[in-house]
Every structure is written in C-alpha cells, then in structure tokens.
Amino acid sequence: xxxxxxxxxxxxxxxxxxxxxxxxxxxxxxxxxxxxxxxxxxxxxxxxxxxxxxxxxxxxxxxxxxxxxxxxxxxxxxxxxxxxxxxxxxxxxxxxxxxxxxxxxxxxxxxxxxxxxxxxxxxxxxxxxxxxxxxxxxxxxxxxxxxxxxxxxxxxxxxxxxxxx
Amino acid sequence: xxxxxxxxxxxxxxxxxxxxxxxxxxxxxxxxxxxxxxxxxxxxxxxxxxxxxxxxxxxxxxxxxxxxxxxxxxxxxxxxxxxxxxxxxxxxxxxxxxxxxxxxxxxxxxxxxxxxxxxxxxxxxxxxxxxxxxxxxxxxxxxxxxxxxxxxxxxxxxxxxxxxxxxxxxxxxxxxxxxxxxxxxxxxxxxxxxxxxxxxxxxxxxxxxxxxxxxxxxxxxxxxxxxxxxxxxxxxxxxxxxxxxxxxxxxxxxxxxxxxxxxxxxxxxxxxxxxxxxxxxxxxxxxxxxxxxxxxxxxxxxxxxxxxxxxxxxxxxxxxxxxxxxxxxxxxxxxxxxxxxxxxxxxxxxxxxxxxxxxxxxxxxxxxxxxxxxxxxxxxxxxxxxxxxxxxxxxxxxxxxxxxxxxxxxxxxxxxxxxx
Ligand code: SF4
Numbered sequence: 001x002x003x004x005x006x007x008x009x010x011x012x013x014x015x016x017x018x019x020x021x022x023x024x025x026x027x028x029x030x031x032x033x034x035x036x037x038x039x040x041x042x043x044x045x046x047x048x049x050x051x052x053x054x055x056x057x058x059x060x061x062x063x064x065x066x067x068x069x070x071x072x073x074x075x076x077x078x079x080x081x082x083x084x085x086x087x088x089x090x091x092x093x094x095x096x097x098x099x100x101x102x103x104x105x106x107x108x109x110x111x112x113x114x115x116x117x118x119x120x121x122x123x124x125x126x127x128x129x130x131x132x133x134x135x136x137x138x139x140x141x142x143x144x145x146x147x148x149x150x151x152x153x154x155x156x157x158x159x160x161x162x163x164x165x
Numbered sequence: 166x167x168x169x170x171x172x173x174x175x176x177x178x179x180x181x182x183x184x185x186x187x188x189x190x191x192x193x194x195x196x197x198x199x200x201x202x203x204x205x206x207x208x209x210x211x212x213x214x215x216x217x218x219x220x221x222x223x224x225x226x227x228x229x230x231x232x233x234x235x236x237x238x239x240x241x242x243x244x245x246x247x248x249x250x251x252x253x254x255x256x257x258x259x260x261x262x263x264x265x266x267x268x269x270x271x272x273x274x275x276x277x278x279x280x281x282x283x284x285x286x287x288x289x290x291x292x293x294x295x296x297x298x299x300x301x302x303x304x305x306x307x308x309x310x311x312x313x314x315x316x317x318x319x320x321x322x323x324x325x326x327x328x329x330x331x332x333x334x335x336x337x338x339x340x341x342x343x344x345x346x347x348x349x350x351x352x353x354x355x356x357x358x359x360x361x362x363x364x365x366x367x368x369x370x371x372x373x374x375x376x377x378x379x380x381x382x383x384x385x386x387x388x389x390x391x392x393x394x395x396x397x398x399x400x401x402x403x404x405x406x407x408x409x410x411x412x413x414x415x416x417x418x419x420x421x422x423x424x425x426x427x428x429x430x431x432x433x434x435x436x437x438x439x440x441x442x443x444x445x446x447x448x449x450x451x452x453x454x455x456x457x458x459x460x461x462x463x464x465x466x467x468x469x470x471x472x473x474x475x476x477x478x479x480x481x482x483x484x485x486x487x488x489x490x491x492x493x494x495x496x497x498x499x500x501x502x503x504x505x506x507x508x509x510x511x512x513x514x515x516x517x518x519x520x521x522x523x524x525x526x527x528x529x530x531x532x533x534x535x536x537x538x539x540x541x542x543x544x545x546x547x548x549x550x551x552x553x554x555x556x557x558x559x560x561x562x563x564x565x566x567x568x569x570x571x572x573x574x575x576x577x578x579x580x581x582x583x584x585x
Binding site: 015026040060065071088094098156157160 | 187188189200201203204207208212217234235240242243246249292293294296308309310311312313315316320322323324358359362363392394443528529530547549550551552556
C-alpha cells in the first residue's frame with residue numbers, strides 16, 4: 001500500500017476537542033464535521049488540506065474524548081493518514097475500526113525531519129515514509145497484525161468476531 | 166494475573182491471558198448516550214446500505230441508553246439527536262433508558278453507579294471516554310467510539326489488547342478539605358498526559374479503602390486523562406454492601422505482576438489545581454493563590470456527584486460568592502438528595518446558580534460556556550483549549566472544595582485557607 005500527499009505539522013497532545021470542538025458533536029453529517037476539522041488547533045486547516053494529505057504530529061495525538069467524530073472529520077476533510085510519535089488509544093482504535101484513516105507511528109527522526117508542507121510518500125509494505133521534498137527516507141513502526149487486517153478489510157465491520165483472532 | 170487480566174480471561178474463555186495478547190471478549194453491558202447513540206445509528210444505516218440488515222441487538226437487556234450531553238436540548242439539532250436515540254431504543258426494545266424530565270437521568274457515569282447497572286467483574290463498554298469511571302466498582306470499563314460500540318451491540322463481543330497494569334498504592338487518609346480529585350491531579354502531574362497510554366491504572370491500599378465510593382469514582386474517571394484504557398479498583402466490603410449480593414467479583418492474584426508500582430501517602434496530598442491546557446499541568450493550589458477567576462463551575466461526572474456537592478457546601482455554608490458559581494448536579498438522583506438534605510439552600514443562599522443535570526458546559530456544549538478571555542475554575546476533568554467555550558478562554562481544574570473556596574474569594578484559593 002502506497003500513499004502520497006502533503007504534510008500538515010502539529011505538536012504534542014493534540015486533543016479531540018481541537019480536532020473537532022464539542023459543540024459540533026451534535027452534527028452527524030461527516031461532510032459538515034469536516035468543515036471544522038482541526039479548528040481548535042488551526043482554524044485555517046480546512047482551507048489548506050487537500051485530498052490524500054497527511055497529518056504529522058508529536059506525542060499522544062487524539063487524546064481526550066472517545067468521539068469518533070474526530071477521525072471522521074479528518075477523513076472527510078481529505079486526510080488519509082496521521083503520522084505521529086504516539087497516539088491516544090481511543091483515537092487509534094476509532095481510526096482503524098471505523099476504517100477512517102491510517103494511524104502510523106513514526107520515530108523522532110521523521111518527526112523532526114519532515115517539514116510542514118513537505119510532500120510525502122508512505123509505503124506500508126516497505127515500512128517507510130519518504131520525504132519527497134528533502135529526499136530523505138524514514139522507517140515507520142510496523143503496524144500490528146490485527147490492525148493491518150482490519151485496515152485491509154476496510155474497517156471492523158468487514159470481519160466477523162471469529163475472523164478477528 | 167491482575168484483576169483486569171482475570172476479567173478479560175474470564176470474558177474470553179481462557180485460563181490465562183498476558184499483557185499484549187489480543188483477545189475476543191464477551192461484553193456484559195454497553196452504554197450509548199445522546200452523542201454516541203446517533204453515531205451508532207449512522208453506522209447501522211451504512212451497513213444497511215451495504216445490504217447487511219441489523220435485525221436485533223445481541224441482548225437488549227444489556228444495553229443502557231442515557232440522555233446527558235445536550236439536555237435539555239439547546240437547539241434543534243440536539244433535539245433531533247434525542248429523537249434519533251429514542252427511535253433506536255424503541256426499535257431494538259431497550260428498557261434501560263434514562264431521559265430528562267422523566268425521573269432519573271443525567272451524566273451517564275454517575276447513572277451507571279447510582280442505578281447499579283454495571284456489576285463488579287463485568288466487561289463494560291460505552292460511547293464515552295470516561296466510561297473508565299465505572300471501573301471503581303470492580304468492572305473492566307472501557308470507552309470506545311461508535312463503530313466499536315455498534316459492533317458490540319451487534320455481536321456482543323469485541324477485540325481487546327490485554328493492557329499492562331500500573332499499580333497505584335494509596336496509603337493513609339486524606340486531610341480535611343483534600344479530595345480524591347487532588348490525588349488524581351497529583352498522579353497525572355507525576356505520570357503525564359500519556360503516562361498510562363494503552364494501560365490499566367489500578368488503585369489499591371488502605372487509602373482507597375478509606376475513601377467513599379464516590380471519591381473512588383473520581384480516580385478511575387480521570388485515569389483516561391493519562392491515556393489509560395481502564396481504571397480499576399478491586400471490590401472491598403463497601404462495594405459488596407453497595408451491591409448487596411448477586412454478584413461475582415473478580416480479584417487479582419497475589420503474585421500478579423504490574424508494569425509499574427507507585428506509592429502515595431494521602432496524608433501529604435495538598436489541594437491541587439491543573440493549569441490550562443492539560444489535566445496533567447497540576448500544581449499545589451497555594452502556588453496559584455490570587456489568580457483571578459471569572460467563573461466557578463461545580464458539576465460533571467468528575468465533580469458533580471453527591472459527595473462533591475457535600476464538600477462544596479461545607480465550604481460555602483454561610484458565605485457568599487464573589488464570582489459566578491454554577492452548580493450542576495450530575496444526575497436527577499444527586500439533585501434530589503441535595504434538595505432533601507438542604508444543600509441546594511446552601512448553594513442558593515451563597516448566590517450560586519443551580520442548574521438541571523446535564524453535561525452542559527463541561528464540554529463547552531451549552532448552559533454557561535466561556536467567552537474569549539474568560540477564566541474559570543472547574544470541578545470537571547478537561548481543560549484543553551476551547552473545552553468549555555471559546556478557544557481563548559482558560560480553565561483551571563480543581564476539587565469541588567477548591568472551586569467553592571475560589572468562588573467565595575474570586576481568585577484561586579486553597580479551601581483550607583477559608584476556615585473558621
Ligand atoms: S460530564 Fe463532561 S466529562 Fe463527563 S461525560 Fe459529560 S461531557 Fe464527558
């Protein structure tokens with residue numbers, strides 16, 4: 001699996017209130033949610049993001065509430081994958097089980113090396129992210145086996161309980 | 166095995182599990198609220214568009230539906246969501262249904278406790294991150310998104326990665342006007358906002374046993390603020406009495422192994438305040454003494470339980486507030502008790518506003534959200550940017566006693582400094 005897009009860089013502890021603020025939780029239409037994606041962290045984000053883009057973030061991305069509106073809003077804004085030093089578990093799980101986007105753990109070298117706006121190519125089979133702007137490549141952490149199967153199936157509902165183990 | 170491991174082993178039909186194992190576990194209870202429920206309905210709709218009809222839930226008697234986030238509905242969208250939740254409840258024959266204006270209702274995590282809906286030893290999931298709260302009663306309680314909860318509603322089972330357990334031994338007793346909220350803010354400060362990611366936080370020791378159940382709920386409630394998968398406390402006499410039989414509690418083994426062990430002497434815990442913008446930004450309240458505030462808020466699953474109101478009222482009795490104070494009892498049950506015992510009078514005499522049970526301003530939803538530049542002290546659990554209103558507002562997190570004391574003086578105040 002290969003993905004290509006531009007990087008939008010954020011810091012540590014980006015919480016779900018920043019990804020999609022509480023008042024929008026009333027909204028069920030994902031396209032409407034997407035109009036407010038990342039509003040709490042960068043109100044200009046939705047103007048900048050293009051289909052296929054990546055978020056590159058520091059530690060504990062998606063901490064806070066269990067709102068699946070967070071990965072949903074990012075997905076419908078065009079974001080295909082989040083590359084972060086680490087993830088909060090509910091956000092990680094929602095991204096995968098909902099089939100919304102790919103959460104990929106990266107190392108500090110990639111986080112520091114990738115600049116805001118750089119063009120990236122993520123190659124999951126090779127376990128590499130390549131910064132096409134700088135020409136540098138970085139290893140990403142391997143995706144756990146079950147997570148990979150759920151992602152390839154397109155979300156949790158594509159598998160019956162017996163097929164999970 | 167630890168208590169969390171044993172519950173997961175039992176629920177997945179295995180003799181043994183170890184941290185890192187992925188298991189398929191049976192779920193005993195599932196909760197949806199007015200934000201997560203409509204999300205579940207959307208998931209089912211999508212499945213039906215793909216030709217997979219959801220005829221029935223795995224077991225409607227194990228499902229709990231609660232109105233709490235946007236009640237009473239502040240606008241048409243919220244009202245519509247309550248209708249969607251109602252349609253879901255009727256369609257699938259769910260009878261544990263808590264609605265505003267129809268008796269008991271309110272913040273889900275306090276409802277499950279007051280109504281004894283989740284038993285010790287059970288696996289419990291809900292569409293809310295603070296589902297961890299209920300673990301104080303001895304269950305394995307985990308918050309999930311609406312896809313995962315929809316999956317559980319359909320199959321009654323879901324995958325879990327067995328978490329490592331961090332053990333927090335609390336010894337001794339808290340001093341007067343120091344609360345469990347202060348303890349968890351101190352722990353969060355020590356381990357950080359991602360200090361327990363993917364892990365279980367287990368609390369044990371005399372210190373825990375000495376706490377009323379409602380205080381223990383505060384510890385497990387805010388475990389998620391360190392990224393924990395679940396917070397848990399093994400049942401003791403108080404819990405067994407509370408449930409009064411008919412339960413099968415689970416305990417960890419003597420030789421269970423923990424990924425980390427921390428010890429705290431409760432005697433030495435000081436009133437704590439978490440500065441914006443992280444619950445892990447705790448400092449002693451005295452260090453912030455004098456910080457002016459515009460508003461004080463007592464409410465939520467963390468700080469709107471009956472015991473929380475009792476402790477706030479002890480501080481407020483015979484005093485008047487200098488800045489706005491909003492008191493939002495977490496549930497109708499809490500509200501009624503506060504009425505019967507005279508607490509509401511103390512709040513009203515102090516000048517506070519007492520509102521109906523709701524999540525309300527805790528998530529910046531409605532009923533008292535903050536304007537740009539406003540500063541609040543709050544007994545809730547999160548102070549992220551924009552959490553309780555404008556992105557340019559600020560929230561300090563503290564115990565209900567500290568919030569009450571600060572409302573009286575108009576600035577952040579250690580509640581012990583108001584004595585006499
Ligand atoms: S009171 Fe606040 S933290 Fe608790 S469930 Fe409601 S919104 Fe969430």
